[in-house]
Amino acid sequence: MTGSRTAFVGSYRLGLMAWLVASSLSFGGANAAETSAVRKPPVGKQTTTKKPAAKKLSAAELARQIDVHVARSLDAKKIPTSPRSEDAEFMRRVYLDVTGTIPPLDRVEPFLNDSRSDKRARLIDELLGTEEYARHMTDQWREFLIPNTAASARRRHETGIQWLEAAFRTNRPYDEFVRGVLTADGMQRNNGATTFLLTHQSLDEATDRLSRVLLGVQITCAQCHDHPFADWKQDDYWGTAAFFSKVKHQYERIERVEHYGVSERGERKPMMVPPSHRVVPPTFLGGTRPQLDPDEPYLPVFVDWLSSAENPYFARAFANRLWRKLMGRGLVEPVDDLREANPGTHPELLALLGEQFRRNGFDVHYLIRAVALSETYQRTSRSLDANRADAEWYSHMPVKVLTPYMLGDSIQTVMLLGDTPAATPATAAPTKPATPPAAASGKPPAEPSADDQLKAAQRARSTRDQFASFFRGEENPAPTLYETGMPQALRLMNSQDMFRGSRVVGVLSQKNKQPEKVIEQIYLAALARRPTGDERRIVLGYVKSQPDATRAMTDVVWALLNGTEFVTNH
Amino acid sequence: MNRPDFQVPLSRREWLRLSTAGVATASLSGWLPAMAARASETKRAAEARAKRIVVLWMDGGPPHTDTFDLKPDVAECGIFKPIDTKVPGIQISELLPRFSKIVDRAAIVRSMSTIENEHNRARVHLRTGFRDSQGGVAWPSLGSICSQEIGDPNADLPSYVAIAERRDKSFAPGFLGTRHQPLFVTNPSKGVENLAAPGAPEQLAARLDLLDDLEQGFARDYRSPISGDHKTVYGRAVQMMRSSKAKAFDVTQESDAMRERYGKNRFGEGCLLARRLLEADVKYVEVGLEGWDTHFENNDQIKKLCGTLDPGMTALITDLEERGLLDDTLVVWMGEFGRTPKFKGKGRDHYAKAWTTLFMGAGITGGQVIGRSDATGATVEDRPVSVQDFMATICGIMGVDCEKEVVLADGRPVKFVDKDPKPITELYR
Numbered sequence: 001m002t003g004s005r006t007a008f009v010g011s012y013r014l015g016l017m018a019w020l021v022a023s024s025l026s027f028g029g030a031n032a033a034e035t036s037a038v039r040k041p042p043v044g045k046q047t048t049t050k051k052p053a054a055k056k057l058s059a060a061e062l063a064r065q066i067d068v069h070v071a072r073s074l075d076a077k078k079i080p081t082s083p084r085s086e087d088a089e090f091m092r093r094v095y096l097d098v099t100g101t102i103p104p105l106d107r108v109e110p111f112l113n114d115s116r117s118d119k120r121a122r123l124i125d126e127l128l129g130t131e132e133y134a135r136h137m138t139d140q141w142r143e144f145l146i147p148n149t150a151a152s153a154r155r156r157h158e159t160g161i162q163w164l165e166a167a168f169r170t171n172r173p174y175d176e177f178v179r180g181v182l183t184a185d186g187m188q189r190n191n192g193a194t195t196f197l198l199t200h201q202s203l204d205e206a207t208d209r210l211s212r213v214l215l216g217v218q219i220t221c222a223q224c225h226d227h228p229f230a231d232w233k234q235d236d237y238w239g240t241a242a243f244f245s246k247v248k249h250q251y252e253r254i255e256r257v258e259h260y261g262v263s264e265r266g267e268r269k270p271m272m273v274p275p276s277h278r279v280v281p282p283t284f285l286g287g288t289r290p291q292l293d294p295d296e297p298y299l300p301v302f303v304d305w306l307s308s309a310e311n312p313y314f315a316r317a318f319a320n321r322l323w324r325k326l327m328g329r330g331l332v333e334p335v336d337d338l339r340e341a342n343p344g345t346h347p348e349l350l351a352l353l354g355e356q357f358r359r360n361g362f363d364v365h366y367l368i369r370a371v372a373l374s375e376t377y378q379r380t381s382r383s384l385d386a387n388r389a390d391a392e393w394y395s396h397m398p399v400k401v402l403t404p405y406m407l408g409d410s411i412q413t414v415m416l417l418g419d420t421p422a423a424t425p426a427t428a429a430p431t432k433p434a435t436p437p438a439a440a441s442g443k444p445p446a447e448p449s450a451d452d453q454l455k456a457a458q459r460a461r462s463t464r465d466q467f468a469s470f471f472r473g474e475e476n477p478a479p480t481l482y483e484t485g486m487p488q489a490l491r492l493m494n495s496q497d498m499f500r501g502s503r504v505v506g507v508l509s510q511k512n513k514q515p516e517k518v519i520e521q522i523y524l525a526a527l528a529r530r531p532t533g534d535e536r537r538i539v540l541g542y543v544k545s546q547p548d549a550t551r552a553m554t555d556v557v558w559a560l561l562n563g564t565e566f567v568t569n570h
Numbered sequence: 571m572n573r574p575d576f577q578v579p580l581s582r583r584e585w586l587r588l589s590t591a592g593v594a595t596a597s598l599s600g601w602l603p604a605m606a607a608r609a610s611e612t613k614r615a616a617e618a619r620a621k622r623i624v625v626l627w628m629d630g631g632p633p634h635t636d637t638f639d640l641k642p643d644v645a646e647c648g649i650f651k652p653i654d655t656k657v658p659g660i661q662i663s664e665l666l667p668r669f670s671k672i673v674d675r676a677a678i679v680r681s682m683s684t685i686e687n688e689h690n691r692a693r694v695h696l697r698t699g700f701r702d703s704q705g706g707v708a709w710p711s712l713g714s715i716c717s718q719e720i721g722d723p724n725a726d727l728p729s730y731v732a733i734a735e736r737r738d739k740s741f742a743p744g745f746l747g748t749r750h751q752p753l754f755v756t757n758p759s760k761g762v763e764n765l766a767a768p769g770a771p772e773q774l775a776a777r778l779d780l781l782d783d784l785e786q787g788f789a790r791d792y793r794s795p796i797s798g799d800h801k802t803v804y805g806r807a808v809q810m811m812r813s814s815k816a817k818a819f820d821v822t823q824e825s826d827a828m829r830e831r832y833g834k835n836r837f838g839e840g841c842l843l844a845r846r847l848l849e850a851d852v853k854y855v856e857v858g859l860e861g862w863d864t865h866f867e868n869n870d871q872i873k874k875l876c877g878t879l880d881p882g883m884t885a886l887i888t889d890l891e892e893r894g895l896l897d898d899t900l901v902v903w904m905g906e907f908g909r910t911p912k913f914k915g916k917g918r919d920h921y922a923k924a925w926t927t928l929f930m931g932a933g934i935t936g937g938q939v940i941g942r943s944d945a946t947g948a949t950v951e952d953r954p955v956s957v958q959d960f961m962a963t964i965c966g967i968m969g970v971d972c973e974k975e976v977v978l979a980d981g982r983p984v985k986f987v988d989k990d991p992k993p994i995t996e997l998y999r
Contacts, residue, residue, distance in 0.1 A: 102946040148736075202865065218689060276867050276919050381792055388793060399794040451793075474738045482799045483737070484751050486728065489807040490764040499768055538783050546776065559781040564800045 014440035051119035056359045059366050062352075063373035068348035070376045071393050079387050082396035087112055089570065090120060092371055092528040094297065096402065096569040097326050098127040098129040100136030102568060104419060105525040124372045128365045132409075134169040138366075139405045139468075140325070141168075145181065145196045145212045147205060153262070158454045159188055160195025161461070174318055175364035178214060182299045187261035197247050197262045202272040207241040212336035214306060216317030220328040223276055231339065233363065241281025243302040247271055262270050264297035282543030307362070313338055315354035319346075319367060323353065326371050328398035328479045329391070335476075345392050381570035400479040400569040408464055409563060411498075418503025484567070492562050505550055509539070515543055516554060526560040571651040574894020596832055603962040611701030616971025619998075620900040620932035622848045623716065625856045626841070626883060627734070628875075630689070631919050634873045634926040635947045637663050639680045644946050646912045649869055655938040665876035668884040674937035675887055677929045677997050683954040684922040686905060692906035692922065693740035699961035699987050707984060710744035711721075712964060713854040715741075715986050717750040719970045721853050726813030728806060729752040729797035731847055733840040734859070741856075745978055747797040754858070758839040761819030765811050774809070778808060818850035819843070821912060830884040837878050839902055841886040848890075896931045900967050903928035911947030924950045927960070932967050934997040955994060962991030 004097055018570070057065065074081060083091065091111050095103040111123065121290050127133060140210040146157060167177050184193035200206035208220045222237040248268045250261035262471065281300055282291045285304050292298055306314045317338060324330035331353075334345030344350060353367065357517045360366045371377050376394050387395035402410060470491065473483030484492075492498060519539050546552035560566055633648070633747035640663055641647035652661035661848040662670055662678075669676075686701065694702040698709040710718070710756035713730040721729030731743050732752040755761060767774040781804075789797035798939075805952040810816050817823065821843050832838040847855050859879060860884025864871045883903065890896040909918035924943045930936070941953035965972040965987060972987035 073655075272866055273915075274604050274917075274919065276914070313990075381794075383793055399796055400791055401796065472737070482748075482796045484800070484803055484808040485737075485751060485809060486803060487755075487762055487764070488812070490762065493804070493807065494764040494767045495810075496768065532787060535784065535787060538780075541778075541781075542780050551773075555777045555780055558777055559784050561936070562781055562804075563784055563788065564794070564797045565792075567800070568796055570792055570794070 013366070020042055048433065049381035057356050059370040061355050062370035063375075065352060066349065066371065066374040069346055069352070070374075073086055073346060074393050074395055077393060079390050079393055079395045080384060082380050082382055082384055082387060083379050084375065085397070087119075088529040089380055089403070090378055091123065093397070093569055094120075094124060094127065095528070096410070096498065097372070098124065098136070098368065099130055099132035099401070100139065100403075100406045100414050101132060102526075103528050104413055108528050109279065109526045112260030120378070121373060124369055128171075128368065131169070134165045137168040137407070138164040138405070143476065146199050147209060149199075149201075155460055156454075157188075157192075157195045157197075157199065158458050158461075159190075160194030160199075161192070162457065163195070167216055168364075171363065171365050174357070174364055175314075176305075178306060178314075182210070182303050183264075183296075185261075185263045185265070187252070187259050189259055191261070194260075194262045197244075198249065199261055200271065201354035202274055203241050203244055203270075203277070204274045206244045206247070206271060207237065210244075211240055214317060215285065215313040216320060216332075216336050216338040217313060218334075219285075223274070233288075234278060235280050235283065236285055238278045238280035239287075239289075241277075242280055242282040243298045245270065245273075245282075246298050258548070258556060259334055264299060280464060301527065307358075309358065312354075314364070317356045318349050318362075319357050320350055322364075323350075323371065325479060326368070326377060328400045340396050391473075392562045397570065398480050401482050402569060404568055406569075407471060407567060408467035412559070414504060414561065415497075415500045417525060418500055418505075418507050482567075498558060498561065499554065501561070502550060502554040504557055505553040509550070509553070515540065515549070515553075519535075519556065522553070522556055522560065524555065575640075576821065582913065588984075591970055593698045597945075598722075601848050615979065617966075618720070619898070619934075619967045620969075622839075622851075623855075623900040623902065623968060624844050624848065624886065624902045625713075625854075626879075626901065627856050627858045628859040628862045628879075628888075628903070628905035629858050629919055630906045631692075631736075631905045631909055631925075632862045632875075633864065633872065633911075634680070634866065634924070634943070635911045636877070637910075638926045638928065639947055641911065641945065645767070647947055648911075649915075650872070654897050658671045660937065660939060663876065665873060666880045668880045668890055672884060672887055674941075675891070675930050676936055677934050677938050679929065679940045679955055679994065680929045680943050681927055681950040681953045681955050682908070682927050684925075684957050687907065687920045687922050689906060689920070690738070690740070692920075693738065696904065696906050696960075697740040697955055698744070698959055703718075704988075705952050707978070708742070708744035709753075710746040710750065710986075711741050712961065713741065713745035713752055714746045714750040714857060715965070715970060716854040718746050720968060721750075722851065725851055726780045726797065726809050726815045727818065727847070727850055727852050728810075729853040731755060731844075731852055731854070731933070732858075733758050733843060735836075735860050745976075748802045749942070750804075753820070755840075758836060759821060760842045761821065761843065762810075762904065765816050765819075767811060786873075788925065815850045818846045821846065828889075831881070831889070833878060833881045835878055836880075838882040838885070841882045845886060845893075845895075848895060849893075862909075863920075864909065865919065865942045866915070868909075868917045890931065897933050898931075899931040900932035900934075902964065903930070918959055923949060928957075929963075929994075929997055935966075935999050938999075940994060940996045940997070953994075953996070956990035956991075959990045959993060961987045963993040963997065966993045967997075 067170070071081075078094075082287070088108075091103055091108070095101065098171040111119065116122070137160060142157075142161060145164075146160065163180070166172075167180065168293075172180070180193045183198045184191055184195075184197060186194060188194045188198055197206065200209065204220075204223055208223075211217055211219050217232070217238060219232045219237045219391070222232040222234050247262055248264070248270050249264040250263055250266050251266050252259050252261075281289055282292055282302070284302075290305070291299050292301060298307040305311060317335075318333050320330045320338070321335050324333075324335050330344070331346050331350040332338055332342060356370070357363075357367050377397070379395075379397050381399050382396040383390075383396050391398065471484070471488050474483070477483060504525070508518050508525075512518050512521060516536065519536065520530055523529060542556070543549060547556070603886065614717050633958045634648045636650050640650065640652040640661065642652050649679040651664045653664045653667065653670055655670040656664055657673050659677070660673055662673065664694055668903065684695065685693070686695045691702050693916075694700070694709075697711040699712065700707070700709040708836055713732065718763050727750075731754075732751045734741070735756060741752050741754075753762070763994065781869065788794075797912035819828065824842060824846070829839070830843040831843060837857065837859040840859075844857050859882075861871060872941075887896065887901060888954045890899055890901070905925075906925040907920055907922040910921045911918075911924070924947060941955060943949065944951050962972050970986065972985060972991070975983045975985060978984050
């Protein structure tokens with residue numbers, strides 16, 4: 001295998017050169033100075049590899065660069081920026097973005113009262129180390145990597161989910177993560193990473209999804225004919241697909257239980273091949289064909305190319321997706337349409353993010369930290385009259401909508417307060433990572449000792465999954481898209497689960513005798529802020545007007561959880 | 571220019587009668603139609619042939635050569651045999667024996683010719699009439715257009731209901747805004763759940779007033795269009811909770827015999843639910859039958875799907891007829907495209923170039939075939955029907971003026987149907 005790898009490296013470096021020049025030209029196209037510097041004839045070996053910011057930057061340095069790039073375009077457009085978020089707004093935002101849930105009540109006031117100047121940076125670091133972070137990243141990557149089809153829904157993918165959680169818990173470098181996904185070999189029960197190839201039934205399904213997610217390109221339309229708008233040709237599509245052509249689904253039956261797996265070396269049936277299939281040798285986007293050993297797996301070679309410095313898509317695709325998640329909008333939209341004719345709003349910034357992500361060892365924490373530390377990220381969502389119309393230049397943080405999992409988990413964070421009278425910081429507070437499993441060493445997670453363990457984990461997830469699937473809308477929606485329909489609103493208003501708030505009120509009333517104080521605690525629990533004067537007046541008036549004070553307070557919890565502020569991240 | 575300003579607080583209690591026209595809500599896309607004229611005021615409405623519509627959506631793309639456009643002389647086109655129908659000269663697939671007896675109610679359009687070959691793009695094209703993001707506009711789906719143009723703004727139930735496994739953007743209201751989004755029913759035998767609020771009605775009223783009061787602060791401070799969307803959705807949901815009409819969503823109120831007639835499966839129950847909703851004045855119902863993407867085992871799958879389609883569709887048409895509703899109800903059978911007329915392996919691929927749709931009800935001339943595909947079903951030889959033609963046909967029947975100019979929030983004029991459509995006038999002859 002190593003032999004075949006060295007064989008292609010030499011040839012494709014040179015072969016790709018001309019194309020890379022073209023590519024960096026257009027990706028950096030907004031900056032005239034830079035463009036003209038690159039517009040030399042692409043001859044020789046060292047003329048063009050010079051990229052912006054060749055230096056490795058720390059997260060704080062990258063954060064400053066983000067602000068510089070964003071300020072440049074805002075200045076050019078004469079759009080003023082909104083001020084920095086207040087602590088409460090920032091805290092709730094970063095909790096939601098990093099851990100997928102609102103801050104638990106007992107964490108809110110200590111942060112608001114903390115006077116250290118670096119408390120925001122500290123909070124970011126702390127949250128990246130929580131179990132909730134791993135869970136939240138897993139929720140997102142499940143959707144990216146496991147198709148939501150009837151065929152895949154028929155089976156449980158517990159080991160795959162555990163594999164994702166272990167990867168994010170240990171902050172596995174993204175290139176290694178992708179290597180795990182694409183070169184997984186064995187049975188699913190032993191190696192959860194096989195789940196992703198396993199859940200793709202056909203060659204085109206795997207090619208479509210993985211090229212969109214990992215490379216950020218839409219070559220799907222080129223399956224049957226050359227792409228109507230983009231430059232993708234049928235050969236790009238089938239050349240990429242050819243890397244998946246050796247993947248075979250494995251199957252075995254032990255004690256009447258069916259087990260599945262994948263391998264590039266196995267004997268069993270390959271993925272189904274669609275009728276429109278064209279036989280093209282494995283080809284990287286851009287046209288280079290690596291020399292491959294027909295007896296060896298192809299996907300390791302594909303992964304080498306993905307994460308190589310010459311690949312203009314891989315790191316940018318991740319950075320763009322992450323940016324979209326945190327900032328509400330991709331630097332390139334749609335996020336799976338990176339191509340020369342679609343450079344997006346800040347092509348140099350995206351190139352920089354991708355470059356630094358790669359230079360910092362594809363460290364996912366690093367990239368999140370850099371974005372979250374930037375002033376761009378930390379601006380309030382309150383627009384000014386003069387920047388209200390701006391939806392793409394980051395003059396203020398857009399109001400994002402909680403995803404179904406975020407909404408369910410946030411409701412639970414509030415409701416858990418009522419579950420044990422002792423207010424349970426142990427369950428409500430973010431948990432520290434569990435003892436690092438074997439996955440930390442880069443090996444697959446330890447094999448679960450029993451099916452029972454898997455089943456227990458599945459049961460624990462099923463409530464979350466059930467809630468999320470009821471709220472689920474279109475695939476990979478814009479972070480700002482409000483997708484609640486009438487059935488979802490009815491559930492939030494009327495399901496019994498939403499009236500568990502009475503127990504929360506019970507617990508808070510025990511600890512706080514004054515109604516004003518209870519109201520304040522309810523606000524801190526649900527919205528991570530204290531009520532305004534108006535709100536205190538409205539709520540207190542309401543409670544006094546009602547015959548039953550506990551019921552009235554329960555209505556307050558209900559009203560806050562049903563409000564726009566709760567279901568959004570701002 | 572008509573962007574709603576959330577600094578203007580909505581008056582107390584207003585949202586309990588929120589759905590009574592005119593409440594400006596921001597659309598998801600940020601575009602808002604500046605026009606207020608409703609179709610009922612235009613002369614098109616008077617020319618409407620139907621008051622309501624059901625779309626039977628064969629998701630994944632049904633093969634024309636296995637259903638309504640068989641090619642018995644070309645062996646490669648399929649294994650299923652044609653059978654005679656109630657109408658001499660018209661043959662359909664042996665897999666649809668019940669429907670063959672009511673083909674006199676249907677016009678079979680064998681000359682659909684469209685351009686999108688990929689599911690998601692084709693779904694957008696066939697549901698909205700425009701290609702995905704064409705011109706940078708968030709185009710509304712036909713259901714949303716009907717909701718806006720012929721829906722009763724005072725109705726308790728939404729005008730547009732989609733019975734579908736999956737929500738995706740092709741159903742979306744686009745620039746028409748949240749008010750015209752579909753209500754999705756994912757499980758027709760369960761209908762819509764959580765319609766009853768715990769506690770006494772006055773408790774609910776008090777809670778809702780509290781919510782309304784507390785909403786003002788966020789709407790004022792953040793000025794996000796989501797505040798308006800939220801209000802619209804909650805307002806509509808509350809109105810539905812309070813309406814006796816909501817029981818239309820409960821198919822278990824039908825007799826067992828009636829449920830058997832439609833078929834006790836997702837599609838059959840969906841068709842039955844559609845009929846109940848039409849009786850409750852819902853204007854546009856889509857019923858999905860998923861699974862037509864037969865790349866691999868076409869014949870087995872098609873056999874199974876037709877076994878579900880045949881009783882469901884036949885029961886819907888005959889039941890509507892028995893209730894006197896068929897004459898002013900349009901029923902359309904369609905997918906996002908067809909499938910390759912020849913096999914590739916054991917499957918069929920996506921195929922937009924030539925395929926088939928059906929029109930029923932709405933006083934159309936039934937028992938006829940419109941258009942023709944060639945001997946191998948690969949191209950259209952007579953009367954090609956584009957997406958624009960197709961959309962304009964439905965708009966015409968529903969009394970929706972698709973030539974009318976709609977001015978978007980940025981001043982750009984658009985129409986509901988793209989340039990120069992040629993409606994299928996042969997439906998009425």
